[in-house]
Structure formats: C-alpha cells, structure tokens
Amino acid sequence: MIGKLTGTLLEKNPPQILIDCHGVGYEVDVPMSTFYHLPNVGEAVALLTHFVVREDAQILYGFATATEREAFRQLIKVTGVGPRMALGLLSGLTVAELAHAVTAQEVARLVKVPGVGKKTAERLLLELKGKLGADLGPLPAGAVVASDAHSDIQQALLALGYNDKEAAAALKALPPDVGVSEGIKLALRALAR
Incomplete structure (x- = not known):
C-alpha cells in the first residue's frame, strides 16, 4: 500500500x-x-x-535498500516470526550474513541475535532455505570469522552497559580480522577516551 x-x-x-x-x-x-x-x-x-x-x-x-525489504518480507512469512523479530534479525545481521547463515544452515549464528531461540533459528533455516541467499556466492572465510567476532564484541559491549551507537562506533575502529578478546580490549580503550 x-x-x-x-x-x-x-x-x-x-x-x-x-x-x-x-x-x-x-x-x-x-x-x-x-x-x-x-x-x-x-x-x-x-x-x-x-x-x-x-x-x-x-x-x-x-x-534503505530493496534487498533489506525483501529479506524482511521473507522473514515475516516464517511461522512464529513477526515484524519485530524480523527487524531484530536485520539489526543484528546484514542481509548477506543472514543469507549465508541460511545457506550454510548455521543455527549458532542466528541464536546470537537477541530474541531468537534455538527452535526459532531452526525454523528460520528450514523455511528460508532456497528462498534467501540462493543467488549469493560463497562468503570468504575471513569475512565470516570477522563478522562473528564483531558480533561477539558488540554483544559484550552491550552487556557491559554501552548503547548500540557507542558499540557501533567502537566496532568501526577495529581491524576486520581482530579476535574477540583483543577486540573487546581495543573497543573498551576506544570508548574510554
């Protein structure tokens, strides 16, 4: 409409x-x-x-993009996933990360998003298989590791009481191949300034 x-x-x-x-x-x-x-x-x-x-x-x-909107529309078609959860998934993962999680059937990747439990993640993977990410090529191995590490670092910062904006700003300053523990240390130093 x-x-x-x-x-x-x-x-x-x-x-x-x-x-x-x-x-x-x-x-x-x-x-x-x-x-x-x-x-x-x-x-x-x-x-x-x-x-x-x-x-x-x-x-x-x-x-911002047609790809994001299409991913949102696919997500809300999944049983038990409403617009709020779909918004949360797109806030926690890029469309490419979500598509590759579906293609690789990575339950653990989806469970890291707040509000998504194991059963919901499994249902998402089952119902989105072949609908989301089928046209994307393989994601480079380093990109998956970096995005997982950055996601873990962001979750740690949020758990420590920093807001989304502060956590995102700290993540931008980190090198793409940083490990979780080193990344948390660097992010905390950046936020302390």
Whole structure:
C-alpha cells in the first residue's frame, strides 16, 4: 500500500524515525542497519517501506535498500516470526550474513541475535532455505570469522552497559580480522577516551 516515503527526517529515536512528507509526519520503524546510514535530522531522506496492518495498529517499516525489504518480507512469512523479530534479525545481521547463515544452515549464528531461540533459528533455516541467499556466492572465510567476532564484541559491549551507537562506533575502529578478546580490549580503550 505505502511502498516508499520521501521527505525530511524530523526525528531519530532508534528504532523509530519520523519523516515529514509534505506536511504529514510518518512514524517508521527501521532496522539498525538502515538507522546507521540515515542522514542528519532536517535533511532529505527516502526509504522503501512495508506497511503492516493489525487489529490494534498500523505500522510502517522502512528500509534503505530493496534487498533489506525483501529479506524482511521473507522473514515475516516464517511461522512464529513477526515484524519485530524480523527487524531484530536485520539489526543484528546484514542481509548477506543472514543469507549465508541460511545457506550454510548455521543455527549458532542466528541464536546470537537477541530474541531468537534455538527452535526459532531452526525454523528460520528450514523455511528460508532456497528462498534467501540462493543467488549469493560463497562468503570468504575471513569475512565470516570477522563478522562473528564483531558480533561477539558488540554483544559484550552491550552487556557491559554501552548503547548500540557507542558499540557501533567502537566496532568501526577495529581491524576486520581482530579476535574477540583483543577486540573487546581495543573497543573498551576506544570508548574510554
């Protein structure tokens, strides 16, 4: 129904943003992968959207790319996975990481995302097999290790009380091939400054 919004970004309160489209303000929930790439408040923004109508709410979900939106749509088709969990999955994993986790049937990779249990992860892998990531080539081995290490480092920082923005900023400063324990030390040093 509403497929795209183009307007001025008025507010950023993760995971929700407010976009002014010719005098009408739309509240849009976005995954953190999209949130981190948003322009500053007051600047123009364009997002692809998915409109969900429930008995008690009408919610817009926004995405920076068509690939993200398609992954979201595939995720919400899975039994037991609602829009909130799909948003959480796309916040914790890139579309490429999610696709490769499905292709490689990596339950452990999906369980690392907050709110996803082992049974849900297994159901996701079963129902998304062949639907998500079939067209992607193999991910280089170093990229999988680095993304797993970065995910573990981020989870450790969040557990220590840092917010998503602080953790993301600390992760950007880390080398891509850093180990978990060394990465946590480097991230904590960067955050202490």
